[in-house]
Amino acid sequence: MHEEHHLETAFQRCGEEALFPFGAVAPPIFQTSLFEAETLRDRYDHGGSQRFHYSRASNPTLELAEKKLAVLEGTERALCFSSGMGAISSAILTFLSAGDHVICVETVYPPTRELLANWLQRYGITVDFVSGEHLDEFERARKPNTRMVYLESPSSIYFRLQDLGAVAEWARQYGLMTLCDNSWATPLFQNPHALEIDLVLHSASKYLAGHSDLVAGVVAGRAEHLEAIAKTRELLGSTLEPFGAWLLIRGLRTLPLRIERAQRQGLIVAQWLAERPEVAQVNHPGLPTHPQHELAKRQLRGYGSLFSFETYPITAEQAYAFTDALTLFRFGPSWGGYESLLLGWQQGEPDEQGRSPWLFRIYIGLEHPEDLLRDLARAVPHLGAV
DSSP states (O other), X not given: OOOOOOHHHHHHHTTHHHHOTTOOSSOOOOOOSBOOOSSHHHHHGGGOOOSOOBTTTOOHHHHHHHHHHXXXXXXXXXXXXXXXXXXHHHHXXXXXXXXXXXXXXXXXXXXXXXXXXXXXXXXXXXXXEEOOSSHHHHHHHOOTTEEEEEEESSOTTTOOOOOHHHHHHHHHHTTOEEEEEOTTTHHHHOOGGGGTOSEEEEETTTTTTOSSOOOOEEEEEOHHHHHHHHHHHHHHTOBOOHHXXXXXXXXXXXXXXXXXXXXXXXXXXXXXXXXXXXXXXXXXXXXXXSTTHHHHHHHOSSOOSEEEEEESSEEHHHHHHHHHTOSSOBOOSOOOSSSOXXXXXXXXXOOTTSEEOEEEEEEOOSSOHHHHHHHHHHHGGGGOOO
């Protein structure tokens, strides 16, 4: 009789038996570019009985990572790529043709927006951007040549949500393909495919890998869709290499522990910032003050520790004084590793006193939250209280 396991157990053990013939506890790395066949017949007869032949197409270490990710997302199949944008680009390019139209949330990951708004224009593909907070926005943006709806929930920088189930149901009426970037929530806190989203995307460089030492991407969905994307991946050469797949497997082993701690610490810091007089607004779906908090509670099982906060009008020097006073936060893109990070942007044109609101994207890592709060407490007064 088959015994059902909790997700944290099931995805860790899946696929390992076949690859561990010597009883190894850690997965082996098949660091090879090609796989030989015993005979030429094995290579070619009946479409080729050889399971692996070239690592640009697949590899045992890569396949193990993909099996685990499919279990996590509850999909038939998953594919790993050499970057998150490799995954996003391959998924989009596989299902769009010249003359097609895409509807996309406006606060999507900036490189994705660049791909849709500018790069694909040369092939006659057009896009309309919507906030994604209301279903009727998608209907107003729909055109006869619309083929795809691209979602990211919560979305980048401002952390807006879309009602994934409602959008998927609407899109099915018109035969539109739906894609959702799930990097922020991870498969442990949200499964878009269970809400009928066709393709789920991840920048695996973030929480999935978890150590800031890997650039990778994931697409998960139905087998028929993934088979088509696999051909695009092989042609474009964006397959994740074996060592990267091994690093990803290593990161997945601690994902449940890391994401739980990240959620807890992120909420502690977000709540602290929300009470500071220097902060105008905190954009975190886990806070009751977030305008979509009720949707977040229905759609998410937990929260990531990446969020943003907005200031009242300040000068650029005040913003730089705030960041200069920080000692535990590093300044750089990406997120999901051990280290806490921060980036900031001026919002709008400065007034005659050179002041404008600033938005800071903050990632809370795995350092002790009391240390992070002490660091912020020294720095935040530079932002000035209203």
